[in-house]
Amino acid sequence: MIGFNVAPFVGKEFTYIQEAISAEHICGDGLFTKRCNQWIEEQTGAAKALLTTSCTHATEMAALLLDIRPGEEVIMPAYTFVSTANAFVLRGAVPVFVDIRPDTMNLDESLIEAAITERTRAIVPVHYAGVACEMDVIMDLAEKYNLAVVEDAAQGVMSSYKGRPLGTIGDYGCFSFHETKNFSMGEGGALLIRDQEHVEAAEILREKGTNRSKFFRGQVDKYTWVDQGSSYLPSDMNAAYLWAQLEVAEEITKNRMASFALYRQELEPLEKQGLLDLPVIPRDCKHNAHMFYVKARDLKERTKLIAFLKEKGVQAVFHYVPLHTAPEGQRVGRFVGEDRFTTKESERILRLPMYYGLKKEQVQYVAEKVREFYGK
Numbered sequence: 001m002i003g004f005n006v007a008p009f010v011g012k013e014f015t016y017i018q019e020a021i022s023a024e025h026i027c028g029d030g031l032f033t034k035r036c037n038q039w040i041e042e043q044t045g046a047a048k049a050l051l052t053t054s055c056t057h058a059t060e061m062a063a064l065l066l067d068i069r070p071g072e073e074v075i076m077p078a079y080t081f082v083s084t085a086n087a088f089v090l091r092g093a094v095p096v097f098v099d100i101r102p103d104t105m106n107l108d109e110s111l112i113e114a115a116i117t118e119r120t121r122a123i124v125p126v127h128y129a130g131v132a133c134e135m136d137v138i139m140d141l142a143e144k145y146n147l148a149v150v151e152d153a154a155q156g157v158m159s160s161y162k163g164r165p166l167g168t169i170g171d172y173g174c175f176s177f178h179e180t181k182n183f184s185m186g187e188g189g190a191l192l193i194r195d196q197e198h199v200e201a202a203e204i205l206r207e208k209g210t211n212r213s214k215f216f217r218g219q220v221d222k223y224t225w226v227d228q229g230s231s232y233l234p235s236d237m238n239a240a241y242l243w244a245q246l247e248v249a250e251e252i253t254k255n256r257m258a259s260f261a262l263y264r265q266e267l268e269p270l271e272k273q274g275l276l277d278l279p280v281i282p283r284d285c286k287h288n289a290h291m292f293y294v295k296a297r298d299l300k301e302r303t304k305l306i307a308f309l310k311e312k313g314v315q316a317v318f319h320y321v322p323l324h325t326a327p328e329g330q331r332v333g334r335f336v337g338e339d340r341f342t343t344k345e346s347e348r349i350l351r352l353p354m355y356y357g358l359k360k361e362q363v364q365y366v367a368e369k370v371r372e373f374y375g376k
């Protein structure tokens with residue numbers, strides 16, 4: 001059986017977790033959290049990176065920091081994970097969904113302007129599969145209409161757009177280190193803050209509304225409750241697990257990129273014959289091989305392909321019921337424009353096994369079975 005995902009594990013995780021325990025610091029913001037934060041800052045150039053308990057929580061922090069109010073609107077793709085919308089729905093905001101582009105599955109930047117109203121506060125681009133949205137267009141619109149931009153870069157760690165790391169282009173960027181992502185700590189994430197002026201508020205919010213971070217830096221002589229807040233910092237044991245992978249992030253990415261390239265090479269003949277579609281990577285985007293997907297002709301064919309692969313010992317999965325068609329999305333959200341691609345493409349997409357350490361022979365086996373399904 002070739003599973004769809006295997007959580008990344010590089011070997012040093014046990015040692016580092018043991019070190020965290022030996023240092024008698026297993027709560028948040030210990031040695032390993034600091035290392036991870038610093039690594040992200042150096043890697044991306046963000047003014048500040050703060051490890052969080054999840055990408056979901058990082059996005060909630062962004063919504064709180066932007067002081068999103070009930071009735072305000074936030075524009076996002078209809079094709080995304082629920083957390084993108086929930087973070088703003090929890091603040092009483094209305095998620096305004098727009099259609100996606102069929103090539104990258106990212107929100108169609110040409111449809112954003114028509115969705116902007118007097119109540120719009122933010123745009124939330126989701127970099128699907130670690131492939132960047134058209135950020136120049138999005139940032140121009142944000143400037144023109146004075147909107148905030150929160151990048152859902154859950155899948156975009158180590159990806160970039162025109163040389164700029166994802167998560168650092170908008171006001172805030174959100175990473176995920178969930179078990180299913182390229183780098184993991186089980187459950188976890190990070191909030192990336194572009195501008196220095198917003199760092200202090202984020203630190204306070206993340207530390208239960210206290211100025212604890214300032215206190216530890218020796219900048220204030222007592223620590224106290226200074227604003228509203230919650231607890232968004234992960235245990236240093238989780239950070240220790242993540243640190244083992246960030247140390248070898250280049251190697252992990254190289255390994256995934258090799259699987260991606262091999263899948264493409266093996267399946268290109270089917271694409272040339274018009275039997276299925278493969279991922280499109282625009283020239284301005286450097287991706288991270290977060291996933292490899294194929295697109296069947298329609299839902300019926302995809303269902304058959306999943307069953308065929310399962311029979312051959314290959315686990316392939318699909319995701320995202322379009323949010324505007326989900327019960328909660330219908331209750332609290334609004335779709336602007338026409339659903340030309342969101343539903344159709346979401347019914348065609350199928351993700352093939354992709355993880356660090358996936359073997360060459362396994363990729364070849366999976367591709368062979370896909371070709372077999374199409375009679376090639």
Ligand SMILES: *Cc1c(COP(=O)(O)O)cnc(C)c1O
Nearest residue numbers: 054055056081083154176178189
């Ligand atoms: C995984 C993912 C999330 C949620 O990440 P968590 O760390 O599990 O909260 C949000 N958005 C997208 C696009 C994701 O892929």
